Amino acid sequence: xxxxxxxxxxxxxxxxxxxxxxxxxPYLKINWEMVLLEQYGIVSKEIxxxxxFSIMSEKQKIEFREKLEIDFSIDLKxxxxxxxxxFYHKKWxxxxxxxxxxxxxxxxxxxxxxxxxxxxxxxxxxxxITWAVxxxxxxxxxxxxxxxxxxFKKHIITVEDPIEYMFSNDKSLIEQRxxxxxxxxxxxxxxxxxxxxxxxxxxxxxxxxxxxxxALRAAETGNLVLATLHTSWAARTISRVIDMFPSEEKxxxxxxxxxxxxxxIWQDLLKRKDEEGRIPAVEILVNNTNVANIIRRWQxxxxxxxxxTWKANGMITMKxxxxxxxxxxxxxxxxxxxxxxxxxxxxxxx
Numbered sequence: 001x002x003x004x005x006x007x008x009x010x011x012x013x014x015x016x017x018x019x020x021x022x023x024x025x026p027y028l029k030i031n032w033e034m035v036l037l038e039q040y041g042i043v044s045k046e047i048x049x050x051x052x053f054s055i056m057s058e059k060q061k062i063e064f065r066e067k068l069e070i071d072f073s074i075d076l077k078x079x080x081x082x083x084x085x086x087f088y089h090k091k092w093x094x095x096x097x098x099x100x101x102x103x104x105x106x107x108x109x110x111x112x113x114x115x116x117x118x119x120x121x122x123x124x125x126x127x128x129i130t131w132a133v134x135x136x137x138x139x140x141x142x143x144x145x146x147x148x149x150x151x152f153k154k155h156i157i158t159v160e161d162p163i164e165y166m167f168s169n170d171k172s173l174i175e176q177r178x179x180x181x182x183x184x185x186x187x188x189x190x191x192x193x194x195x196x197x198x199x200x201x202x203x204x205x206x207x208x209x210x211x212x213x214x215a216l217r218a219a220e221t222g223n224l225v226l227a228t229l230h231t232s233w234a235a236r237t238i239s240r241v242i243d244m245f246p247s248e249e250k251x252x253x254x255x256x257x258x259x260x261x262x263x264x265i266w267q268d269l270l271k272r273k274d275e276e277g278r279i280p281a282v283e284i285l286v287n288n289t290n291v292a293n294i295i296r297r298w299q300x301x302x303x304x305x306x307x308x309t310w311k312a313n314g315m316i317t318m319k320x321x322x323x324x325x326x327x328x329x330x331x332x333x334x335x336x337x338x339x340x341x342x343x344x345x346x347x348x349x350x
Contacts, residue, residue, distance in 0.1 A: 186205065
């Protein structure tokens, strides 16, 4: 099948995404730039529908025909896994494949501060990894789960949509549940994980209020919970969580967060100066007595200053992280300056 050939090519070219449009040339996304694959020619609508439907289950075909869009994952054996989104745009049929490498990067390859590993050595609490799609949130979370698996005797449950990295039991026992296949929703998966003698729960995405409620309860009652959110700034992340709850629950949620939060990791990716892929810039908020008091009083506007003040606790602002990457020669000066402008605009909007 032509689509398998394109997917194999994407691995060899180290692409992050593959975009195939009916009656058009396919694209790869490499280091955030779109690259045409002219050698395959135009992929007809007939080929698209035949080949894409061939990699869907019967249930997925029915869902796609009903909803006109679908998320699922596939495994190109010996090469990689892919997260797939199929949808219609105007009269065209589109499919986007996100490349998920078979081999997880090492923690060192992520180039995150070493003390981040200390967060997952805690018995219970909540770790939030935030920002946009394609910024390695799931990869970072999976690397941390892999570290727990290799170093601690825990019962780990993941709830994902879809399952991305596949784990094998090491020192820990791991169960991976896919929304729509093994459980009906993140809420359901998390609710039942609390009844399954879990020690560590990974939530692929915190999408709704009830999932937040359950995650906070799990973190309070003996589980280490890792989850992702689509937010920027550590301060904005805390505000977003609190704002999701109705007014009569906010005081209780602030108390829960102040006690159970371990850290917020806001990460983004920048092009490396050596052209060897991308490198993460991070902002890290670590919960300590002072941060807990700020959250409890709902004075989240003070959190940015708190991160700068308590650097000794392992906190770092996004600005300081960028400065480090620029001074070490990892990123271009233009990237550095443009991101500082972006931070200024974000700060103005807070």
